[in-house]
Amino acid sequence: MNSWFTELQTKDMALSCRVTEILHQEKTPYQELAVYNTVPFGRMLVLDDIIQTTIVDEFVYHEMIVHVSLCTHPAPRRVLVIGGGDGGTIREVVKHQEVEKTTLVEIDGRVIEAARKFLPEISCGLTDPRVEIIVDDGISHVEKNKNAYEVIIIDSTDPIGAATGLFEAAFYQNIAEALTEDGLFVAQTESPFFNRDLIRRVNREVAEIFPLARLYLANIPSYPGGLWTFTLGSKKYDPLKVNKRILASLNTKYYSLEVHKAAFTLPLFVAALTK
Amino acid sequence: MNSWFTELQTKDMALSCRVTEILHQEKTPYQELAVYNTVPFGRMLVLDDIIQTTIVDEFVYHEMIVHVSLCTHPAPRRVLVIGGGDGGTIREVVKHQEVEKTTLVEIDGRVIEAARKFLPEISCGLTDPRVEIIVDDGISHVEKNKNAYEVIIIDSTDPIGAATGLFEAAFYQNIAEALTEDGLFVAQTESPFFNRDLIRRVNREVAEIFPLARLYLANIPSYPGGLWTFTLGSKKYDPLKVNKRILASLNTKYYSLEVHKAAFTLPLFVAALTK
Numbered sequence: 001m002n003s004w005f006t007e008l009q010t011k012d013m014a015l016s017c018r019v020t021e022i023l024h025q026e027k028t029p030y031q032e033l034a035v036y037n038t039v040p041f042g043r044m045l046v047l048d049d050i051i052q053t054t055i056v057d058e059f060v061y062h063e064m065i066v067h068v069s070l071c072t073h074p075a076p077r078r079v080l081v082i083g084g085g086d087g088g089t090i091r092e093v094v095k096h097q098e099v100e101k102t103t104l105v106e107i108d109g110r111v112i113e114a115a116r117k118f119l120p121e122i123s124c125g126l127t128d129p130r131v132e133i134i135v136d137d138g139i140s141h142v143e144k145n146k147n148a149y150e151v152i153i154i155d156s157t158d159p160i161g162a163a164t165g166l167f168e169a170a171f172y173q174n175i176a177e178a179l180t181e182d183g184l185f186v187a188q189t190e191s192p193f194f195n196r197d198l199i200r201r202v203n204r205e206v207a208e209i210f211p212l213a214r215l216y217l218a219n220i221p222s223y224p225g226g227l228w229t230f231t232l233g234s235k236k237y238d239p240l241k242v243n244k245r246i247l248a249s250l251n252t253k254y255y256s257l258e259v260h261k262a263a264f265t266l267p268l269f270v271a272a273l274t275k
Numbered sequence: 276m277n278s279w280f281t282e283l284q285t286k287d288m289a290l291s292c293r294v295t296e297i298l299h300q301e302k303t304p305y306q307e308l309a310v311y312n313t314v315p316f317g318r319m320l321v322l323d324d325i326i327q328t329t330i331v332d333e334f335v336y337h338e339m340i341v342h343v344s345l346c347t348h349p350a351p352r353r354v355l356v357i358g359g360g361d362g363g364t365i366r367e368v369v370k371h372q373e374v375e376k377t378t379l380v381e382i383d384g385r386v387i388e389a390a391r392k393f394l395p396e397i398s399c400g401l402t403d404p405r406v407e408i409i410v411d412d413g414i415s416h417v418e419k420n421k422n423a424y425e426v427i428i429i430d431s432t433d434p435i436g437a438a439t440g441l442f443e444a445a446f447y448q449n450i451a452e453a454l455t456e457d458g459l460f461v462a463q464t465e466s467p468f469f470n471r472d473l474i475r476r477v478n479r480e481v482a483e484i485f486p487l488a489r490l491y492l493a494n495i496p497s498y499p500g501g502l503w504t505f506t507l508g509s510k511k512y513d514p515l516k517v518n519k520r521i522l523a524s525l526n527t528k529y530y531s532l533e534v535h536k537a538a539f540t541l542p543l544f545v546a547a548l549t550k
Contacts, residue, residue, distance in 0.1 A: 011293075012281075012314035018287035039287035040469075055469070060542070193332070193496050194315075212278070216350075219494065219502040221468050226501015227494040254542040262540035267335070267494070267529040 005036050005044070007051050009224035010194055015051075017041055023118050028110040030162055035118040041222050043119055045086055047111070047157060051222045053086050058122055061188070064218035064263065066228060068093035069151050069186040070099075071260060072232075072239040076150040077101070080178070082138030082166065084155030085111030091125030093153070095250055101130050102151075107162060109135040139165050140177040150180050154187035159198065167198065169205040174232065176209050184210075184234035192217070192270045193225040199273045202214040206233040214239055215274050218254070218262040229270070240264055278313050280319070281350070282326050284499035285469055290326075292316055298393050303385040305437055310393040316497050318394055321360055322432060326497045328361050333397055336463070338350070338530040339493035340505060341367035344426050344461040345374075347507075347514040351425045351431065352376070357368060357413030357441065359430030360386030366400030368428070369527055376405050378424075383438060384410040414440050417453040423532050429462035434473065442473065444480040447508065451484050459485075459509035467492070467545045468500040476550045481508040488516055490549050491538040493529070504545070515539060 006016040021037040034046040042055030053061065070076050081089050085106035093102045104126070106112055112133065115123040123245055126133065134141065142152070152175055154157045159167040166187070174187050189195075189202050199215065207213035210233035220228045232239055242260055266274070281291040296312040309321040316328030328336065341364055345351050352375045356364050360381035368377045379401070381387055387408065388397040401408065409416065417427070426448055434442040441462070450460050464470075464477050474490065482488035485508035495503045507514055517535050541549070 006291075013293070014291040016281075016289040016291065040285060059544075095452075098397045177423055191496075217494075219492075219500075221466075221500035221502065225496035227496065256543055258540045259542055262537035265533045265537035267534055269528045270375060271335075 005038060005046065007046075009048060010109070013224065015224070019042070026110065026113055028108050033110055033114055035114055043117060045111075045115065048161070050158060051207045053088055053119070053122060054222045055119070055121065057220055057222050058088050059253045060218050060220050061228070063090035063252050063262065065089055065153055065155060065186060065188060066218075067250060067252065067255045068216060068230070068239055068260055068263065069153060069184055069232060070096050071242050072234065072237050073150050073182070073184055073205040074237065078149045079103070080105065080142075080149040080152045082141070082152065082154045082156065083107075083163070084153070086115040086119060087112070087123035087126040088157045089153055090128070090131055091122065094125045094128040094130060097249065099130060101132060103132045103134060105134045105136050105138045105141045107135070107137050113215060127215045139171060139174070142171070142174045145166065145178050147180055148178055150183050152179060152183070152185040154185065156188060158190065161183070168203060169209070172206055172209050176233070176235070179235065182236040184237060186230050186232045189215075189229045189231040192227060192229050192273065196273055199229055199231070201275050202231050206231055210234055211236070212238055213274075214264060215270070217266065217270065220264060254260060279445075280313065280321065282321075282324060288499065290497070291497070292319070299389055301385065303383050305383040308385055308389055310389055316502055319497070320386075320390065320394060323436070325433060327432065328363055328394070329497045330394070330396065332495055332497050333363050334528045335493050335495050336503070336539070337363035337367045338527050339491075340364055340428055340461060341464060341493060342525060342527065342530045343505070343514055343535055343538065344428060344459055344507060345371050347364065347509065348425050348457070348459055349512065350530060353424045354378070355380065355417075355424040355427045357416070357427065357429045357431065358438070359428070360399035361390040361394060362387070362401040364404070364428055364430045365406055366397065368399045368407060369403040372524065374405060376407060378407045378409060380409045380411050380413045380416045382410070382412050403507075413448060414449070417449045420453050422455055423453055425458050427454060427458070427460040429460065431463060433465065442477060444484070447481055447484050451508070451510070454510065457511040457545050459507060459512060461505055461507045464490075464506040465503050466498065466500045466503045467502060467548065471548055474504055474506070477506050478549050481506055485509055486511070487513055488549075489539060490541060490545070492545065493538060501523050
């Protein structure tokens, strides 16, 4: 099979990967869903022709969206994940023994089913007894739940279509209300090379709502530019003063206490986005 | 003009950029040389269909290959740059006041001429009076010069064709002899996602020749995977104990003292390549 999948990363830049097998394609009520087996990245989940997660590099994204926030909060008992239907974020959340319950709110149940079938290494955490799965809109879920979570993780697609509302100030305000009084949240916030206006705006809005707003970085080669930002908003705990005790039992390939700290050390042009 | 330049980053992965203008194309004695104007990366120098440097992200590579080594050595008076015909590395070297003379040894004089004409923002440092330009093979240059440089920077193309010898143990031995007794060198050493065997081997060979061998990282979106390694070999000075005094006068967009230190904090899967 001599086939390529091409993602138009911006309207002027594209990443192409050689495909060995098309494992699945469907049109869900929300999006086009595909699972390809590729040479450079192994099996790959694609939504509306945008790479979401791949076997080769998913550990970076999932470890870094989860452990930074969960190691910052000293007692994350209830953790909400918005989006993240592939289950990779949940897999990392359930590594934390202090988590008593974690709720996945994914708008498109078909993503969960496809991940269960084609990406078992990523979705495996969904079977943990502490996991509650809700197929619903994350925006309405946080509106209905107040003072309910120590940590909220926004594991969204790009700010296009259904996910646009997950990058707006009104949503961050509802997130603040859904968190406990010492809660914190983290969101994936795109590329510092190609989405600077978005990062600047989100950082400003989060800083208006939360006492602490911090940007950090991780390297994800299947995403545009290979460098990705996460924005963390916290009511009390500072991620720069991480709780070391929690770290011992994590079995990670990217994350460590040192990497956690270094991730907040921003190249000057990235730091400038937070000023 | 609806034209795309595509780099086959590996045999199974490609990056494509929309081209607005083909500024230059020629066949030199060593390689195919092209300069394109692209939308995502601005003007771009391409050798044998591989992106070498672009206006948008060149600052990352050039700052990080230069300032880490030059800020580690307390008195870098003589600095050798092997390769680097675009001049970007020299531009960063001459920001250091302690540098009395810097020698560029580029095998292909046509690269220097193309950079002078089409990439003036990058090549501008070549006019500094402290710069000596030699069009020659870097391998034979280091064989002929002993105890001559405090810092050597290997700003090479990928380990294919003419550059293969720049990634071999015999060359690192000659580098050691071309350095002063407290000298150090740095080389670009490819992607930790796609060139792990190379990184592992180079790190081992450098560690056999130099008392200190250290790997560090920078984020370069136009390179495969967007994350790049540099290997530093040092006879005396440890880059983890950087000399702060030198830093004040540098005008940088990526590099800072904090970024210098964080660049050596390796994600666990990268750290594993050095063991």
